[in-house]
Amino acid sequence: MREDLHTLAGAYALDALPGDDRALFEGHLARCDACAQEVRGLREATAHLGVAVATAPPPELRAQVLARIGQVRQLPPLLPDLAAERQRRARRRPGLAVGLAAACLALALVAGGLAVRSQQELDRTRAAGQAVAAVLSAPDARTVTGTGAGGTATVVLSRSRGQVVFASSGLRSLERSETYELWLMGPRAVRPAGLLRPDAAGQTRPVVASPLADADRVGLTVEPASGSSQPTTDPVLLLNLPTA
């Protein structure tokens, strides 16, 4: 069911969910940051679809609208909500953390354009990824997704754990003599964070990289098959990490 919910992100962003499904999905959104982030990205895309059919309105609309707002009281800003805060805290309880980590892991992958298609696949990922799950369930976990010339990457980082999870898709396949290498890049140093080999579909499984230290970017370069100690080519993917 949960997996099913994730695939509704597109229909939701298109307002194609009937009322009950919409409410169900919004409940899910409120609990999964990666999911909310995917929807936000899709909404940016749908907004372009709307702008593309721009049409001049009847001239009288402007005066009608301006007259109307004079009679409408504005909503006050939302104050930090106690209920939401309680929910956030509940979500950090260890018992809940694992389930949520699994749900959010699938979402983080989806946000990066990676599809976890079956439950078995999710289970395998989960089993292989206790370390990954730990990062995803960290209270300060943040998700960053970006698309570059070389593919799409999703990074989940936890400053408190000093770790990032990196997954990518849409990578081109390499010669046997080459490999992808991940880098944690800070103002003072660029540190190697592991060699990655995409599968036939151009995806790399989530891996944990650390220590984060002062890294403010994550990059992926193409290197000789044995890897390098410093990047020797321009990154095919480069993501800025939030600092706070």
Next chain:
Amino acid sequence: MRPFRKQASPGDRERRALELGLLLGHVARGDEGAFERVYDQVVDAVYGLVRRVVRDPAQSQEVAQEVFVEVWRTASRYEPGRGSAMAWIMTLAHRRAVDRVRAEQAASDRQARVAHGEQHVAYDEVAEDVEGRLERERVRRCLGTLTELQRESVALAYYEGYSYREVAELLTVPLGTVKTRMRDGLIRLRECLGVET
């Protein structure tokens, strides 16, 4: 070291996108002058979208008015860190338009209209400024990168206001297929448009 790919766009658009977010902040504090500037910047897009979904000019005008009142009323709820101001406004507009269509029209009514091929807004209605034309060409090109099923699923939902069940029915494909095509289609569109999130 090459930075992330940026939108291939006139820098003007990015500047105005930022401005729109700032203006909404002023609107939230009751600044009617800022609201007028927001209106002028987005009205063609909002009205065009509403008109595309709702079709009827009188109803479209009503819905567009509701959208702007909603922008005024809820401006304090816009969070700049959670997407562009334009996307926020267009989301309000699309949802309003779709809700109106769902409330007003029986599905059979709309199916008949699609069958009659009334798919496109007459060309002379379309706003013809240069930037608008560039945007339209970009979106058309990017829609062209979708598979036919992705494109049809996205367009029927977004421009016609159909639910995913209705889209599945119209395209005679399983519900699950429509769901994934919608998502995959939008992801591809997002990547082609170079939208940053």
